[in-house]
Amino acid sequence: MDTNTRAHLGIAGRLAGRLVIALYLVGVLALMFAPLVVLAVFSVNSGDSVSLPFTGFSLHWFHELFHNTEAVDAIKNSVVVAAIVTPASVFLGLTSAYGTARLTGRARAVSLGLISIPLVVPWLVTGVAGLLFFNSINVQGSLVTVVLMQIVVTFPLVTLVLYARLVGMDPSVEEAGLDLGSTGVGVLFRLVIPQLLTPMLVGALFAFISSLGNFVITFFVTGYSSTLPIWGYSALKHAENLPVVNAASTVMLGLNLVLFLGVLLIARRDRESVDAWL
Amino acid sequence: MLPIGYLVLIPLFYVPVVLLLVKAFQPDNGGGAFSAFTSVFSEGHLLGTIRQSFEIAGLSFGLMLLLGYPLAYLVCFKMQQRFQLPTLLLLVMSGSISDIVRIFGWYSLLGREGVINSALMHLGITHAPVDGLLFSRFAVVIVLTSGWLPYVVIPIYSAMRTIEARQLEAARDLYSSPFATFKNVVLPMSTPGILGAFIIVFIPVLSDFATPQLVGGPSSLMIGNFVSDQVLQVGDLPAAAAAAALLLAMSVVLIGVAQRVTRKFHGG
Numbered sequence: 405m406d407t408n409t410r411a412h413l414g415i416a417g418r419l420a421g422r423l424v425i426a427l428y429l430v431g432v433l434a435l436m437f438a439p440l441v442v443l444a445v446f447s448v449n450s451g452d453s454v455s456l457p458f459t460g461f462s463l464h465w466f467h468e469l470f471h472n473t474e475a476v477d478a479i480k481n482s483v484v485v486a487a488i489v490t491p492a493s494v495f496l497g498l499t500s501a502y503g504t505a506r507l508t509g510r511a512r513a514v515s516l517g518l519i520s521i522p523l524v525v526p527w528l529v530t531g532v533a534g535l536l537f538f539n540s541i542n543v544q545g546s547l548v549t550v551v552l553m554q555i556v557v558t559f560p561l562v563t564l565v566l567y568a569r570l571v572g573m574d575p576s577v578e579e580a581g582l583d584l585g586s587t588g589v590g591v592l593f594r595l596v597i598p599q600l601l602t603p604m605l606v607g608a609l610f611a612f613i614s615s616l617g618n619f620v621i622t623f624f625v626t627g628y629s630s631t632l633p634i635w636g637y638s639a640l641k642h643a644e645n646l647p648v649v650n651a652a653s654t655v656m657l658g659l660n661l662v663l664f665l666g667v668l669l670i671a672r673r674d675r676e677s678v679d680a681w682l
Numbered sequence: 683m684l685p686i687g688y689l690v691l692i693p694l695f696y697v698p699v700v701l702l703l704v705k706a707f708q709p710d711n712g713g714g715a716f717s718a719f720t721s722v723f724s725e726g727h728l729l730g731t732i733r734q735s736f737e738i739a740g741l742s743f744g745l746m747l748l749l750g751y752p753l754a755y756l757v758c759f760k761m762q763q764r765f766q767l768p769t770l771l772l773l774v775m776s777g778s779i780s781d782i783v784r785i786f787g788w789y790s791l792l793g794r795e796g797v798i799n800s801a802l803m804h805l806g807i808t809h810a811p812v813d814g815l816l817f818s819r820f821a822v823v824i825v826l827t828s829g830w831l832p833y834v835v836i837p838i839y840s841a842m843r844t845i846e847a848r849q850l851e852a853a854r855d856l857y858s859s860p861f862a863t864f865k866n867v868v869l870p871m872s873t874p875g876i877l878g879a880f881i882i883v884f885i886p887v888l889s890d891f892a893t894p895q896l897v898g899g900p901s902s903l904m905i906g907n908f909v910s911d912q913v914l915q916v917g918d919l920p921a922a923a924a925a926a927a928l929l930l931a932m933s934v935v936l937i938g939v940a941q942r943v944t945r946k947f948h949g950g
Contacts, residue, residue: 439787
């Protein structure tokens with residue numbers, strides 16, 4: 405084989421390699437994004453079924469959606485639940501992170517462990533346990549129980565992220581505050597929170613996103629009320645209102661995109677706060 | 683200041699989980715402490731369901747590693763720094779969409795009149811719609827992989843990011859071939875990421891019930907389906923508690939094994 409052929413083979417090989425990588429990327433991205441793109445595309449299709457051929461652009465299904473009280477209630481409930489779970493998780497996350505960071509030695513490790521366990525227990529177990537618990541104290545499932553159980557699985561993650569940030573902070577600032585006569589709570593509000601604003605905001609965005617998407621825990625403790633995933637589940641199970649489910653899913657998709665755009669904007673200014681979630 | 687979070691975790695997490703265990707071991711109709719367990723194993727075909735759950739979760743996680751590892755590698759080593767975070771956020775965005783929403787997207791893609799079948803027929807590759815795209819084990823694995831893949835990519839990427847450029851340079855300077863560098867540097871250093879992904883992804887996938895329920899066939903029911911059926915249709919709470927307790931025990935074992943292996947890789 406002369407050098408010329410060898411060079412050609414080298415180029416051909418590299419091209420083939422590139423082609424394989426390109427095909428792989430297209431496949432992997434399609435696996436993750438095709439179902440989402442299809443949802444959005446078919447939500448503006450005028451046809452009666454969610455299938456090809458595409459019969460023309462129309463906002464008909466969104467119109468239907470906003471006249472479907474069950475769907476509108478489900479979307480409202482999802483947003484209301486997320487709007488309560490989010491500040492509660494940030495508050496509990498902040499205080500738990502601060503409280504844990506001030507512990508030392510074994511107590512700190514135990515505290516971290518107790519807060520982390522709900523993150524690794526399967527949500528199915530947590531959901532069923534919640535259901536049994538509320539049954540045993542004669543509490544009917546409702547949006548209230550949904551909020552409570554979602555907080556249980558959301559705030560520990562916020563805690564861990566804020567905790568990691570707190571232990572990375574310079575302790576001398578806090579000590580100075582205490583030496584100058586400030587109380588623990590004073591130090592928290594005047595010195596710690598101002599430094600944690602961005603991580604708290606990112607935590608809030610992720611808590612909101614996680615609450616909107618929660619299905620497993622909500623499913624067991626929701627009683628007769630429904631959030632969007634719960635309503636969508638029963639509609640899919642009974643194959644009813646499919647184009648309306650499609651439009652509702654697109655609304656949720658849009659909401660998620662907006663929230664992530666928020667995270668992305670923050671990441672451009674303070675990458676570390678966002679990195680902690682990855 | 684004590685962590686206030688305990689005021690939430692103790693009554694709403696620890697007490698309920700203990701209650702679940704108590705319920706699972708409660709003697710029923712004069713039976714022993716394991717009566718709920720013996721009855722779920724004798725009546726519910728639970729053993730077969732557990733085996734199926736592990737097969738589905740194993741296949742899905744294997745596929746996620748196969749697809750996710752190269753993606754993490756490409757993002758970490760072949761992509762410009764400033765595009766990496768937006769790319770990862772985009773992946774997390776797709777993963778954070780509710781399972782139900784994603785499943786609906788897959789209905790439109792894989793259904794009898796879905797996008798894939800219409801495309802196949804339009805191109806003349808098949809004349810009738812291909813059955814078994816939906817409502818099959820194939821569909822369950824594809825849908826699970828589609829939703830959890832981002833959470834496999836992220837921990838592997840984070841582990842790869844700890845590899846420093848000079849470690850790779852050192853390998854190259856010592857005339858290590860690209861393959862040897864991968865085998866001796868990149869793979870061992872990213873293994874903790876793989877184990878992290880295992881804990882984050884395998885256990886929730888193992889306990890999923892919405893996906894097998896909505897896109898699975900009769901041979902793809904999982905433990906989660908057994909539990910949710912016992913709760914909502916049969917109303918047998920001790921059986922549900924016993925199956926959930928089993929799932930909890932399996933998770934504890936899996937996490938323990940993963941942590942032990944991780945520690946080995948950190949040379950501890």
